[in-house]
Amino acid sequence: xIYFDNAATSKxxxxxxxxxxxxxxxxxxTSPGRGSYKLGVQASRLLYQSRxxxxxxxxxxxxxxxxxxxxxxxxxxxxxxxxLKKGDHVLISCxxxxxxxxxxxxxxxxxxxxxxxLPEEAIENPRGKLEEYIRPNTKLVAITLASNLTGQLVYNxxxxxxxxxxxxxxxxxxxxxxxxxxxxxxxxxxxxLAFTGHKDLYAMPGVGGLCSCMPLDFPPxxxxxxxxxxxxxxxxxxxxxxxxxxxxxxxxxxxxxxxIEFIEENINSIKQTEFELTExxxxxxxxxxxxxxxxxxxxxxxxICFNVKNISSSDVVAYLDKNDIxxxxxxxxxxLAHHTLGTVETGxxxxxxxxxxxxxxxxxFIELLRELA
Numbered sequence: 001x002i003y004f005d006n007a008a009t010s011k012x013x014x015x016x017x018x019x020x021x022x023x024x025x026x027x028x029x030t031s032p033g034r035g036s037y038k039l040g041v042q043a044s045r046l047l048y049q050s051r052x053x054x055x056x057x058x059x060x061x062x063x064x065x066x067x068x069x070x071x072x073x074x075x076x077x078x079x080x081x082x083x084l085k086k087g088d089h090v091l092i093s094c095x096x097x098x099x100x101x102x103x104x105x106x107x108x109x110x111x112x113x114x115x116x117x118l119p120e121e122a123i124e125n126p127r128g129k130l131e132e133y134i135r136p137n138t139k140l141v142a143i144t145l146a147s148n149l150t151g152q153l154v155y156n157x158x159x160x161x162x163x164x165x166x167x168x169x170x171x172x173x174x175x176x177x178x179x180x181x182x183x184x185x186x187x188x189x190x191x192x193l194a195f196t197g198h199k200d201l202y203a204m205p206g207v208g209g210l211c212s213c214m215p216l217d218f219p220p221x222x223x224x225x226x227x228x229x230x231x232x233x234x235x236x237x238x239x240x241x242x243x244x245x246x247x248x249x250x251x252x253x254x255x256x257x258x259x260i261e262f263i264e265e266n267i268n269s270i271k272q273t274e275f276e277l278t279e280x281x282x283x284x285x286x287x288x289x290x291x292x293x294x295x296x297x298x299x300x301x302x303x304i305c306f307n308v309k310n311i312s313s314s315d316v317v318a319y320l321d322k323n324d325i326x327x328x329x330x331x332x333x334x335x336l337a338h339h340t341l342g343t344v345e346t347g348x349x350x351x352x353x354x355x356x357x358x359x360x361x362x363x364x365f366i367e368l369l370r371e372l373a
Contacts, residue, residue: 001326002365004327004357005328006353006357007303017202020251020259021204021251031248032047032248046257048064050068050253051240055211058178060185060212062213065215065239066211067216068207068209068240069207071206076194079210080103083169084113085139086113088114088139089115090115091133091140092118093154093336094119094336095147095149097176100173101336123159126158131162134166140169141171142173143171144176145176146180148303149350150337153298153300156188159189172192174194174195179263192210192211194211195208202263206249210243215240220235226238274354278301278304281362282296285304285369287366288366291307292309293306294306294341304352306351312346313329313330313346313348316372325368329350330347331344
């Protein structure tokens with residue numbers, strides 16, 4: 001089986017991720033902040049270490065300002081529903097995932113906020129075109145790090161620099177590319193950043209989070225047990241515990257810490273391998289006259305999308321699946337990106353590799369697509 005759907009979930013992960021998960025599940029097995037016995041104290045220490053590792057990796061000037069969630073979608077909803085107030089205006093890119101679009105659209109439908117979609121030329125030219133979209137009540141610019149459909153890098157520090165010069169906060173969705181493209185909040189003018197563990201960070205599923213340069217100061221998304229101040233009728237106003245009601249997925253969090261450390265130790269070889277694989281993939285696709293490939297001239301991570309002439313994306317996916325190759329077709333929870341590409345009616349086929357894939361796998365993939373001519 002050849003797995004090319006790493007943009008959805010990285011199926012194959014470094015050994016340290018599995019080992020850390022099993023270590024926590026078998027040797028610790030308790031929840032942090034829930035007991036004063038030795039194992040409970042150790043669990044709290046491992047949670048603290050994990051917070052520090054995440055914030056170091058993403059260049060957060062705070063050592064502990066990260067709220068752990070079950071995925072980036074929860075982190076994004078927590079942030080957008082808490083941070084934005086009535087009358088606020090938000091700018092988003094034309095490549096945002098539905099995890100950003102839908103909460104904002106819901107808030108707009110409720111007449112709480114308004115949002116505008118930045119076209120590609122505004123993203124690529126912040127000092128010119130993007131400025132035209134800023135309003136007096138623009139509070140936030142929310143930009144994905146990389147498109148989950150095309151793989152192209154979307155956020156860049158020039159966007160953040162412009163926003164900060166205008167007093168506008170910057171939120172980056174690093175679900176795609178957070179682990180492939182090194183982003184630093186302090187260097188890249190990022191105030192808030194959402195991430196997920198199971199994609200480019202190679203952690204086990206079930207952990208994501210929200211990094212912030214300052215403590216959050218808005219109501220939590222979920223009320224419940226926090227392990228501290230149990231006598232209070234609502235979540236205590238203590239950061240970050242106020243936003244982590246319920247039992248944290250500590251095995252996944254501990255695997256995240258280990259996988260991030262693996263990335264930090266091997267980032268150069270990972271990036272070089274994925275660059276070579278992606279170039280090889282693009283070169284192969286461009287030899288197929290019946291295949292249209294999108295946005296290959298853009299700086300990117302290792303995700304590509306394409307369509308085959310006169311064959312639906314779902315049929316291409318089914319054909320490849322019969323030949324033991326896993327790719328994804330359709331809309332990919334990215335309707336804005338499809339509007340940008342003009343592929344709303346057709347959808348697209350997405351292929352996403354990571355450093356564990358091989359050129360032989362890609363060659364087999366290209367060979368099968370060639371047979372569709």
